[in-house]
Amino acid sequence: MQHSTQRAQTHELLKSRGIERALFANIATVKWLTGFAPPIQTGPSAFLGGPPMVWYENGAWTLMVFDWQEVNAGEFGKQENCALVSYSGYTVDQPLTGQVKLRGLFRSVVQNNLSGKIGIEARDVPADIALTLHEIGAAELIPLDTWLEPFRRIKTPEEIQKLRDNFRLTDIGHAAARRAVQVGATEIDVWNAAHYAIEKAAGQRVALGNDCVVGYRKDNVGGWPLNNEIRAGDSVVVDLSTILHGYWSDSCAAYYATEPTAKQRAMHHTAQRALDLAISLVKPGAVAREIDAAVREFMRKEGYPVYWHHTGHSLGVTSHEDPRIVPYNDMTLQENMVVMLEPGIYFPGETSVRLEDAVLVRQHGAEILTHHDKALP
Amino acid sequence: MQHSTQRAQTHELLKSRGIERALFANIATVKWLTGFAPPIQTGPSAFLGGPPMVWYENGAWTLMVFDWQEVNAGEFGKQENCALVSYSGYTVDQPLTGQVKLRGLFRSVVQNNLSGKIGIEARDVPADIALTLHEIGAAELIPLDTWLEPFRRIKTPEEIQKLRDNFRLTDIGHAAARRAVQVGATEIDVWNAAHYAIEKAAGQRVALGNDCVVGYRKDNVGGWPLNNEIRAGDSVVVDLSTILHGYWSDSCAAYYATEPTAKQRAMHHTAQRALDLAISLVKPGAVAREIDAAVREFMRKEGYPVYWHHTGHSLGVTSHEDPRIVPYNDMTLQENMVVMLEPGIYFPGETSVRLEDAVLVRQHGAEILTHHDKALP
Numbered sequence: 001m002q003h004s005t006q007r008a009q010t011h012e013l014l015k016s017r018g019i020e021r022a023l024f025a026n027i028a029t030v031k032w033l034t035g036f037a038p039p040i041q042t043g044p045s046a047f048l049g050g051p052p053m054v055w056y057e058n059g060a061w062t063l064m065v066f067d068w069q070e071v072n073a074g075e076f077g078k079q080e081n082c083a084l085v086s087y088s089g090y091t092v093d094q095p096l097t098g099q100v101k102l103r104g105l106f107r108s109v110v111q112n113n114l115s116g117k118i119g120i121e122a123r124d125v126p127a128d129i130a131l132t133l134h135e136i137g138a139a140e141l142i143p144l145d146t147w148l149e150p151f152r153r154i155k156t157p158e159e160i161q162k163l164r165d166n167f168r169l170t171d172i173g174h175a176a177a178r179r180a181v182q183v184g185a186t187e188i189d190v191w192n193a194a195h196y197a198i199e200k201a202a203g204q205r206v207a208l209g210n211d212c213v214v215g216y217r218k219d220n221v222g223g224w225p226l227n228n229e230i231r232a233g234d235s236v237v238v239d240l241s242t243i244l245h246g247y248w249s250d251s252c253a254a255y256y257a258t259e260p261t262a263k264q265r266a267m268h269h270t271a272q273r274a275l276d277l278a279i280s281l282v283k284p285g286a287v288a289r290e291i292d293a294a295v296r297e298f299m300r301k302e303g304y305p306v307y308w309h310h311t312g313h314s315l316g317v318t319s320h321e322d323p324r325i326v327p328y329n330d331m332t333l334q335e336n337m338v339v340m341l342e343p344g345i346y347f348p349g350e351t352s353v354r355l356e357d358a359v360l361v362r363q364h365g366a367e368i369l370t371h372h373d374k375a376l377p
Numbered sequence: 378m379q380h381s382t383q384r385a386q387t388h389e390l391l392k393s394r395g396i397e398r399a400l401f402a403n404i405a406t407v408k409w410l411t412g413f414a415p416p417i418q419t420g421p422s423a424f425l426g427g428p429p430m431v432w433y434e435n436g437a438w439t440l441m442v443f444d445w446q447e448v449n450a451g452e453f454g455k456q457e458n459c460a461l462v463s464y465s466g467y468t469v470d471q472p473l474t475g476q477v478k479l480r481g482l483f484r485s486v487v488q489n490n491l492s493g494k495i496g497i498e499a500r501d502v503p504a505d506i507a508l509t510l511h512e513i514g515a516a517e518l519i520p521l522d523t524w525l526e527p528f529r530r531i532k533t534p535e536e537i538q539k540l541r542d543n544f545r546l547t548d549i550g551h552a553a554a555r556r557a558v559q560v561g562a563t564e565i566d567v568w569n570a571a572h573y574a575i576e577k578a579a580g581q582r583v584a585l586g587n588d589c590v591v592g593y594r595k596d597n598v599g600g601w602p603l604n605n606e607i608r609a610g611d612s613v614v615v616d617l618s619t620i621l622h623g624y625w626s627d628s629c630a631a632y633y634a635t636e637p638t639a640k641q642r643a644m645h646h647t648a649q650r651a652l653d654l655a656i657s658l659v660k661p662g663a664v665a666r667e668i669d670a671a672v673r674e675f676m677r678k679e680g681y682p683v684y685w686h687h688t689g690h691s692l693g694v695t696s697h698e699d700p701r702i703v704p705y706n707d708m709t710l711q712e713n714m715v716v717m718l719e720p721g722i723y724f725p726g727e728t729s730v731r732l733e734d735a736v737l738v739r740q741h742g743a744e745i746l747t748h749h750d751k752a753l754p
Contacts, residue, residue, distance in 0.1 A: 027421065039601075042586045042620060043417035044404065046697040050500060092687050092703040099500050099522070120504065123427060123476050127507035128499035128520065143505065145476070188580070192573045199565050203604040209419045224416075227580040243419060310469050320423040326469040 037246025047089030049102030414623025424466030426479030
């Protein structure tokens with residue numbers, strides 16, 4: 001049963017709040033509730049009538065997608081308490097009316113039985129769908145955006161497996177990127193080496209973020225690859241997120257085309273010690289902001305400018321989630337949370353390093369999920 | 378002035394309908410109205426508060442984006458009648474509240490001056506934003522989804538240049554794919570060769586659709602590349618769409634790892650003649666369904682199964698738009714429309730061919746925008 005834990009948790013929550021019906025339309029929520037992960041690489045399809053939506057009614061679930069997406073919906077037909085219904089997005093026989101058909105499908109799923117409170121993700125449900133609910137008799141619409149976020153923080157075994165599959169791919173991408181960082185190669189060459197290796201290993205297209213930047217860029221914290229050529233003495237920060245099964249990974253390293261300079265070696269060494277420190281602090285009960293403060297303080301003591309970005313963050317059906325490892329965050333780590341840790345040192349326009357691992361919070365500490373080679377050459 | 382023609386047309390339309398204010402949130406509309414094209418390759422950013430939106434008020438325009446997108450917004454600050462405003466999507470100083478901030482920004486842009494009719498793209502504006510409009514005094518919300526589609530059919534010179542830039546990239550991708558179709562290579566190898574060549578030529582990441590399928594696939598009409606190996610005697614259909622400047626291209630060919638068989642040569646030859654026929658019929662005043670019928674009839678007479686998909690379609694800020702070249706469509710072609718034409722012949726699980734060109738409708742006929750080598754080897 002894909003993601004049945006997630007639906008059971010949500011059912012209990014809605015029940016406890018007296019909500020018998022609910023509509024979800026945020027893509028992250030839809031993925032989390034059902035495991036359904038539509039392709040994203042080229043943006044929304046021209047045949048889509050709107051976002052995939054999930055209707056909840058007294059413990060029963062219905063996922064609404066368009067028929068070309070059904071191919072990607074995998075095992076849904078077999079799920080006991082989550083029906084899959086679809087509308088025809090493409091035809092040559094009549095004008096493209098996916099938008100009209102989705103709304104027709106929605107009405108047939110919802111019917112007119114709308115007494116009581118109806119929860120909706122008001123920030124993602126299209127205005128006309130909400131209006132339809134109102135027109136067909138919904139008495140009270142309760143916005144429930146963000147309600148499920150606390151659940152999302154603790155990963156199920158099924159989710160952890162999806163994340164492991166992703167981290168295996170980023171490891172493969174990093175190995176290829178590390179080899180590709182050569183004098184005369186460009187950022188795009190390095191990026192393509194990583195992406196190609198990842199897609200061959202996955203046997204399918206895999207969306208890939210985030211950064212591939214040579215040290216002499218003015219902003220050498222991050223950015224997408226360009227045709228900047230790698231020269232002798234350059235560092236390259238390579239930060240990779242794959243998106244497989246609808247789940248994100250994340251991992252970063254700095255690579256060098258030639259023997260790193262003494263300054264680069266010292267920076268890299270400090271970044272590695274900062275990362276080791278961060279990982280050593282991960283355990284159930286650790287406070288996010290305390291980890292953040294300890295790593296920033298370490299950077300300061302080492303005499304380096306303290307990075308302006310987060311020390312870390314969680315991820316899952318999106319790239320960046322709580323617990324964020326940032327100065328304000330009082331949240332404590334719990335078992336089966338997944339946390340990225342990624343201290344960096346940046347000298348704009350000159351050179352930079354960022355090292356990032358992903359860890360799973362286990363009873364007695366951190367299990368490292370990333371295994372890319374971040375060692376100095 | 379980017380896309381000032383589009384805004385002028387829309388202004389005239391709204392004025393003629395007595396609509397003084399309007400809110401657009403469909404990404405295709407936003408791109409078309411402003412030229413703003415956010416990156417799409419990894420899906421919506423975790424820091425986004427909602428879709429980019431455009432507010433119209435008596436001839437003045439405001440584009441609302443989050444600050445990381447502003448980097449991609451290019452020349453907006455300089456546009457006389459289109460202001461760019463943004464909210465902070467990412468910070469380490471407080472919880473991620475892009476959704477709240479977008480709504481605050483929206484209220485500050487809209488203010489409380491909401492007399493008269495307000496047009497909204499009701500299928501794309503989030504429910505809570507529509508509700509906000511209502512709460513702060515909007516008297517009458519007029520859904521205007523699809524109103525701009527007729528304008529979108531006729532491309533401006535600026536749009537035609539964006540399309541030419543894209544077609545140049547697909548030509549480059551096809552040249553690389555054609556070379557990569559070799560015995561022992563996989564679909565992913567061919568795909569990567571195309572994608573890599575495109576991104577190097579563009580000097581940046583470029584989203585890429587659509588298909589790369591070896592003839593022995595059961596569905597050899599289309600699909601994303603897998604690790605299917607190309608064998609002697611195999612055909613490979615390669616259908617590429619780049620998305621640069623927010624505009625789509627599209628082009629297709631079949632390539633062969635070894636000398637094509639007699640059957641493949643005959644199929645390829647017929648597909649080329651069908652495409653030539655289709656192109657010869659393109660001129661202002663030509664009726665979409667008549668082109669469709671003529672090409673299908675040609676296929677039938679040649680003794681091949683008639684493809685189930687469209688004969689062609691237009692594109693622009695989405696991948697598939699009117700005029701569709703399909704059986705029901707009475708629409709006539711007009712100058713400065715852009716049309717894809719793509720007859721194919723499919724023997725499922727065995728071999729397939731599809732040849733596709735893009736043409737610009739000119740006063741005396743078709744100007745071919747694609748220049749990839751579709752000839753038999």
